[in-house]
Amino acid sequence: MPADLTQLQLLTELEPTAEKELNRHLSLAREWHPHDYVPWDKGRNFAAMGGEDWDPEQSQLSEVAKAAMTLNLLTEDNLPSYHREITEYFSPDGAWGTWVGRWTAEENRHAIVMRDYLVVTRGVDPVALENDRMTNMTKGAHSDDLNGLLRGVAYVTVQELGTRVSHRNTGKACNDPLADKMLQRIAADENLHMIFYRNICAAALDLAPDQAMEAITSVLTNFAMPGIGMPNFRRMSLLMAKYGVYDIRQHLDDVVWPVMRKWGIFDRTDFGARGEKSREELAAWLEQTDKEATRFEEQRDRFLAREAAKRERVDA
Template sequence: MHELVLRDYRPTYICRRCRSKAAANRETVATVGHRLEKKIVVGEEEWRTYLAPERLEVVRQLEPWVEEHVLPLLKPVEASWQPSDLLPDPAALGADGFHAACLDLRAAAMGVPDELLVCLVANMVTEEALPTYPSGLNRLEVVRDATGADDTAWARWIRGWSAEENRHGDVLNRYMHLSGRFDMREVERTVQRLIRDGMSVHAPTSPFHGFVYVAFQERATAIAHGNTARLVGARGAGDAALARICGTVAADEKRHEAAYTRLMGKLFEADPDASVRAMAYMMRRRIDMPTVFINDGRHSVGDFYARFIAIAQQAGTYTVSDYRCILEHLIRQWGVEELATGLSGEGRQARDYLCALPRKIKRMEEKVIDKSAKAQNKPTAIPINWIFDRTIGVVLP
């Protein structure tokens, strides 16, 4: 910034003191930049140690356990729900019955508030970006499905999990089409942009870090769908069909969460030092939703994501409190507070950081609530093209 200002003036008007100050600023910026670059390099070196053969061998030896304890969490196709079970089916109802059922669905959808509709779109877009997620798992060492039809337990899990997830976007998308509450062309453009832009995951090829992320994210997704089901249900907006859909999707996500949580728990047993350090690494960099690159075509990517997060916080579909509760849950599940034996100095620091983090997030929650209370009469009106440019009044961070 200082250099930009200086370029606006002629050199003859810059005094010696200003030149010295500018030089000092440039030196400071260079020093900070060097430190930042060094920090990034150190972080890169840290997670890459997880690709060492001895670390990957820990993961490789878990395959029989995955076969016995993780794969059974998938349901057979014949026992799985399908979108046609949850929405009007013209083949089963006939033309007149289908028309009547659609009118009933549209009438119930009219009672859902706009802010919940926006959150529903974001949830649906997250699910529809499915092609990105198995490709992410297939980047992880050891667990990847190298040929696309591997018979390893890891590969069968990835494909089975993807197949179950595929129904989530389908059923939400069909509901939105039938409800008439959404500008589906704009929604579909958002889906295309998100798949095109992908997602950014820290430590992209380390299974330790990858499983921390997915365990956290599957629980977050289950909570978001579950909260939406509650808010649109009989005690909320009164849309029973949407509540049933969101509740059904949330139940799937809970099974998937159980799989990844069990898997990461087994890694904590096998290598507690590596596991707790991987968890701390991911939490220091924050666990963002897979929709972090979501874009409505009008705003910059990060700006629109921040606006959606504020809307979700206000609507109650996914909040700072939910984020903290997920972290607390995983700390308990993986016994982080009790870890002692086998920890290095870095492992102990990671454990202490994780155990202190929920209190820091709690203070953040209090600030968010306080700011919202103070700014109740000063919300920002945000037009959302997904709902035909109707505006949502929200307090931005």
């Protein structure tokens, strides 16, 4: 049985792919500026500068949109933690290092524009938002189970695509063309990021099939979005799931399965015993998760029906 490739060997063998994907990304990435997506004419001073502090009635966002925008922004805010972790399983040199710097700069732009939008439009309480940012960033994001290049790229492939779906659906939930346009722009960036990581992972599957398959299965069967430790995460994520911003069915059908098909996971014939075992484990997880998604959808449908009936009684 051949020995697993070391992290150094993986980085060396996959660097040509990283360089190719970096160049592809730079050729496709569109230049844009956060200030062009913020309605500055809606802004006004807060009390410290002679204006009026935030009041809930000033927000035009629904509770679902507030939760989704806040969760997505606080997730982006933990960028220093992500930068540290991705640097640990990539290399600071060559194409790897250039990518880390570029990716970090682009992700930071997302936090800038989202915060500017929320503060200018008074979409959420800026004091609560800042307090949550301080708590969230002080705690940081730690993924001890992602040690190693293969687990790292498998995770960010899924995470970036999940973030893209969440941003797009959040834009719709805001019921504001300006927010929708801004989040479409962010989602387009996230999609390009996903493609970089997805293609690195595809090359890893060709290079070390069993090793990569084990990493993919480990990541998918234990997956949690990076914001899981933030303040009020459970409440916000449940609201998003109940109203279709991001739920278990979307995670399975719009995130997991597309990358599985792109990697040809269930069509490959190059796995050894370890890879086959991991693929079988993944297949069982997919089947179970599909059942869980169906149960969730049924429960949600009943909940929304009761909610609609209650509104009708109130309006009658």
